[in-house]
Amino acid sequence: MAPYLGGEFGNPSGMHAVSRRAKDAIEAAREVLAALLGAAHPLDVVFTGGGTESDNLGVAGPALAGGGRGGVVTTEVEHPAVLETARFAGRLGCPVRFVAVDRFGRVAPEAVAAAVDGRTRVVSVMTANNETGVLQPVTEVAAAVRVAHPSVLVHTDAVQALPSLPVGLDRLGVDLLSIASHKAGGPKGMGALVVRGGIDLEPTIHGGGQELGRRSGTHDVAGIVGMVAAVEAAMADRQRFVSDIGEVRKRFETTLVAAIPDAVFTIGDDADRLVQHSHFRVPGVGAETLLIRLDSAGVAASAGSACHSGALEPSHVLRAMGMDRRAAAECVRFSFGWTTEPGDGDDAAAAVAAAVEGLR
Amino acid sequence: MRMLVAMSGGVDSSVAAAAMVEGGHEVIGVTLKQWSGPDGRLPTAGCCTVADAEDARRVAATLGIPYYVLDYREQFAGAVVEHFGREYLAGRTPNPCIECNRTVRFGALLDRAGELGCDGLVTGHHARVDHDGTRYRLLAGRDRAKDQSYVLHMLGQAELALIRLPIGEMTKADVRAEAARLGLRTAGKAESQDLCFVGGDYRKFLRERHPESARPGPIVDLEGSVLGTHAGTAGYTVGQRRGLGVSFGEPRYVVGVDAATATVTIGRRADLAVDGCRVAGVSFVSGVPPEQGAAVSVKVRYRSPAVAATLWDAAGHYEVRFSESQLAVAPGQAAVFYCGDEVLGGGTIVEPA
Numbered sequence: 129m130a131p132y133l134g135g136e137f138g139n140p141s142g143m144h145a146v147s148r149r150a151k152d153a154i155e156a157a158r159e160v161l162a163a164l165l166g167a168a169h170p171l172d173v174v175f176t177g178g179g180t181e182s183d184n185l186g187v188a189g190p191a192l193a194g195g196g197r198g199g200v201v202t203t204e205v206e207h208p209a210v211l212e213t214a215r216f217a218g219r220l221g222c223p224v225r226f227v228a229v230d231r232f233g234r235v236a237p238e239a240v241a242a243a244v245d246g247r248t249r250v251v252s253v254m255t256a257n258n259e260t261g262v263l264q265p266v267t268e269v270a271a272a273v274r275v276a277h278p279s280v281l282v283h284t285d286a287v288q289a290l291p292s293l294p295v296g297l298d299r300l301g302v303d304l305l306s307i308a309s310h311k312a313g314g315p316k317g318m319g320a321l322v323v324r325g326g327i328d329l330e331p332t333i334h335g336g337g338q339e340l341g342r343r344s345g346t347h348d349v350a351g352i353v354g355m356v357a358a359v360e361a362a363m364a365d366r367q368r369f370v371s372d373i374g375e376v377r378k379r380f381e382t383t384l385v386a387a388i389p390d391a392v393f394t395i396g397d398d399a400d401r402l403v404q405h406s407h408f409r410v411p412g413v414g415a416e417t418l419l420i421r422l423d424s425a426g427v428a429a430s431a432g433s434a435c436h437s438g439a440l441e442p443s444h445v446l447r448a449m450g451m452d453r454r455a456a457a458e459c460v461r462f463s464f465g466w467t468t469e470p471g472d473g474d475d476a477a478a479a480v481a482a483a484v485e486g487l488r
Numbered sequence: 489m490r491m492l493v494a495m496s497g498g499v500d501s502s503v504a505a506a507a508m509v510e511g512g513h514e515v516i517g518v519t520l521k522q523w524s525g526p527d528g529r530l531p532t533a534g535c536c537t538v539a540d541a542e543d544a545r546r547v548a549a550t551l552g553i554p555y556y557v558l559d560y561r562e563q564f565a566g567a568v569v570e571h572f573g574r575e576y577l578a579g580r581t582p583n584p585c586i587e588c589n590r591t592v593r594f595g596a597l598l599d600r601a602g603e604l605g606c607d608g609l610v611t612g613h614h615a616r617v618d619h620d621g622t623r624y625r626l627l628a629g630r631d632r633a634k635d636q637s638y639v640l641h642m643l644g645q646a647e648l649a650l651i652r653l654p655i656g657e658m659t660k661a662d663v664r665a666e667a668a669r670l671g672l673r674t675a676g677k678a679e680s681q682d683l684c685f686v687g688g689d690y691r692k693f694l695r696e697r698h699p700e701s702a703r704p705g706p707i708v709d710l711e712g713s714v715l716g717t718h719a720g721t722a723g724y725t726v727g728q729r730r731g732l733g734v735s736f737g738e739p740r741y742v743v744g745v746d747a748a749t750a751t752v753t754i755g756r757r758a759d760l761a762v763d764g765c766r767v768a769g770v771s772f773v774s775g776v777p778p779e780q781g782a783a784v785s786v787k788v789r790y791r792s793p794a795v796a797a798t799l800w801d802a803a804g805h806y807e808v809r810f811s812e813s814q815l816a817v818a819p820g821q822a823a824v825f826y827c828g829d830e831v832l833g834g835g836t837i838v839e840p841a
Binding site: 416417420421423424438439440441486487 | 516521541545554556557558559600603604605
């Protein structure tokens, strides 16, 4: 991506040679990403300004297409990018339904199918939860929905799943799929929505008509090239990532339980989850206090979600799973990635144990 | 030492944090999220907005200290907002800053400082703490116009041992100059007087949260003659002159509010005068009450001068006898006792007596 931050400054929408080179770079990247994510044609890839924007277009785009007010069915545990877009569509007059989840945060395919009716235009179910890491049965949801309502579109937010799961339209059996560049190690503020050919989308960003009118605005050439290179590398590295990072996380959890026997894992081995996530609580120890102690010790962990000011919010995901307020306010999330070293799992667990000991 | 600094996003707490950093301490900055609108977001007006937290975060970054926003909404709603509504409904005039200091800032947050491994808590209040060899003393801020010792009167020895008020020796002008010298972006920031959870109009807040506050009733004079009607006693405070909805040649003031009968009593300025008041929930900074009839000076409102009085323990509460009668002593406000600069203690005014 570096050349496009320097000498190759062309606006891909221009008519001259420098612009053409920028345009070529984007279109080459589009071809690569289309192939990686199972799009039939490169133009089925829409470059966006991140995962949130992809989700906005993936949900509101079909619901509002052609001036319609199509129904939206989604789950209670989606990322706010989907939840808030669904609510926005609701305010515009689209019928919106939020399907409940089980105690691990999983939605039942038949429950989603039952929420779909003749007015429904799009169903959105995330591939993996960004807080707990639990996997949703997206393929089964899509199949169940199509049995009764073949014309309903299925969108999935695959942002969190990208580095460790085989994501793609065909692999997941969906019609629209959102990704974000930074989850693949690419530049932040870049994303893409991949769609099946022929799907009509109402744009959520209006302007000069770039991206076939689906997403206006001058292209971030360097961001696009960087994102696609990162996604390509991450997908090629997936098997190794799953086994190495899975090992580090396992070490983390084993060491943690040995030091803090009453630590409670939110998902544990009870349901399929992302290998890179560990989500747990230490009873009696608030997440805020634990995270600040860990930060002082140089360990960067997080909790459910942070609000605009940076304060921890009561997690809508954990509440939807039926967890009580107090327990939810104790949950913290550790995630491991490409910068993780083999010993990091043990070190992180030791840091948690030390912080907890200081609080008890 | 490792110190926790409560940063509101204003210039005073910014400079308090800077002073601790300059003093060589390990400093952690925090902003308390105390209130949010129905959508869960921080308010956009008042004293704890998103923009205030952003200002505090930027100041912390400039000072090179870690910074966090902590969620205290539950404690704040329970201890401060509920109290505020309940007091108004009972016909009193509460001071929510005092309840917040008592339960949130110097209650829950002080406990949190310990949990975070900090040796003390620092705020940007204009007041001073010193130690006279025997015990800690709470003193008025050097800048008399900005003195905030009134809202800190509930602090005792245990709290003062852990609290640092580094700007108490400075004038507001000093504080701003110091902020400018350090390049802190809050240097020229205007002060917020609004309550974060009320957003300007406390009557509207009460109507929405407590519809029963809009129970109409009579406005009467001291003889009991009905002069008009009002739309709810919560809109009236003893000493209030404006907004009575009745006009006379001579100014009239609220002299009494009785929530039980929804009656607002008005009278002349002279009718506001009282010789003393009864004060409940009294605590003393030293932990030791003064002798019976101690000569003190007392503040019965935040922004009014202290006046001479004597203080009497009346088993369960205290009686304050003013040496000269005072106007507009409002139940619900704090009565804070001073000896010169030193805060002796204080409590909540129950009624004139």
